[in-house]
Amino acid sequence: MKKEISFILLSLCFFLSCKKDLFNEKDPFNERVSGNSSLQKAAVTTHPNIILIVGDDIGHEILKCNGGQSYQTPNLDRMAAHGVRSTQCYASPLCSPSRFMLLTGKYNFRNYTAWGIMDPGQKTIANMLQDAGYKTLAAGKWQFDGGHTSIKTFGFHDYLVWEPYTGKNELNAGSRYKNPNLYQDGAYLTSKQTKGKYGDDMFTDYIMEFLDSNYNKPDPFFIYYPMALAHKPFCPTPDDPEFALWNPDLNISDTSFFPSMIKYMDKKIGIIINKVQALGLANNTLILYVGDNGSPVEIYSMFADYLLRGGKGETTRIGTCVPFIATSPGNFLSGSVNNDLIDFTDFLPTIASLANIPKPLNYGILDGVDFAWQLYGESGTPRSQAFCHFDPHPGHGHVARWAQTIQYKKYDSLTNTNQGNKFYDIISDGPEFHAIPAKSRTPEQKKINKTFDSLFRTMHN
Secondary structure, three states: OHHHHHHHHHHHHHHHHHHHOOOOOOOOOOOOOOOOOOOOOOOOOOOOEEEEEEEOOOOHHHOHHHOEOOOOOHHHHHHHHOEEEEEEEEOOOOHHHHHHHHHHOOOHHHHOOOOOOOOOOOOOHHHHHHHOOOEEEEEEEOOOOOHHHHHHHOOOOEEEEEOOOOOOOHHHHOOOOEOOOEEEOOEEOOHHHHOOOEHHHHHHHHHHHHHHHHOOOOOOEEEEEEOOOOOOOOOOOOOOHHHHHOOHHHOOOOHHHHHHHHHHHHHHHHHHHHHHHHOOOHHHEEEEEEEOOOOOOOOEEEEOOEEEEOOOOOOOHHHHEEEEEEEOOOOOOOOEEEOOOEEHHHHHHHHHHHOOOOOOOOOOOOOOOOOHHHHOOOOOOOOOOEEEEEOOOOOOOOOEEEEEOOOEEEEOOOOOOOOOOOEEEOOOOOOOOOOOOHHHOOHHHHHHHHHHHHHHHHOOO
16 A cells, blocks of 8 residues: 555656656756866777676666766766766667667668567677677677577677577566576576576676686677666665565566666676776776666656656657766766767767777668767767667557657657657657647748658668
8 A cells, every 4th residue: 555655646746747847948868068178089909898788778867977866876977977978869669679779780670570589680789899809798688589599690709698589578588687597608507506696796797707818818809788687577686685585486576676776787887897997908998888778667766856757668758868878988088978869770880980990881771870989079970860760569560760859859650659740849848748730830840840751761671
């Protein structure tokens, strides 16, 4: 009864915060640029090490350095203080479509045909770096199907993963937290190997072993760490007293553990950062952290003095704007904020640029825009508009397509929800409650609408 009352109160607070209009007077996502004004490109070797960390179901509002007020994220805040923090990074509303874009640099209509099942003919960031001489590792949530064969095909030398095969429901994959059901070298670990252990502990331990084995070798390395945290089921971490007696087989999910899960996620990231520093790799290792979609809808968080309900699965800004931080001490602008548009297809060409290797010419059409120069404090050529094709379960009828600038957003007429052809000012109307009719648009809005329509015409197979 107590939890039901709390939920009602939270729901009422969220409704009232929407009535105040989350994005009216000042856009809390778009911040004044801070940090050093001088370029800090330090000398690095030709091919720096790269660690790409993906938080599961982590919206922009979660991190304290972004304005979040509900959670402790000291290590991510430390990353931001020594690197570049983005306010305008956009993913898909759900994890599997986002991860396809992230690793392949392509919009979903080009290569996404089923939830969590990637065609072995696709190429990834890991393929690109492996071909350039990088030693590659994947540790965490796989969700591309195919087990050992696919993991190797998509460019990873070493791996320890959860969900090597994508079932109809992620719950079929077994626990990702306590007593995790993990897969390595073509076989599942035994229950004896995982009993009483915690998924993200095992992933970070595996990464530590990899770093110890490779830090003094001539070849650079690429680590892909798609974390289990903080996807539901919401449950205790090893730092919670409830962990010892928790039975993961019951699949109980309790949102009261979400703050602890965020704290533990941050703790694991801190362990990696500290290890890189201890091994003397900090100045030649780029660490990138990004969320994969909005926060769970069950979660309410304080952000910029508003109570926000998570937007996972929703095509609004709350469902798609995710945290992104890039750090490399002495190389990126320390403590800077970047307000340029970034979408998930941009990571492949950007990582190519950061690794000082050419963007692949044999991967088919790549949709991403290189934003590496912005990380070094230069203007570069940021994308003028972002796009998303969202069809999480192809053939089941839910298709949404949209384009956006920082301020405006329009849904393609091919969107088969009630949003088709609607145009919004997403700064003054972040929740997208009130579409702007064609007859009421300003000359600037009409011009932007035309650029959106022009983009839609090009986004087809």
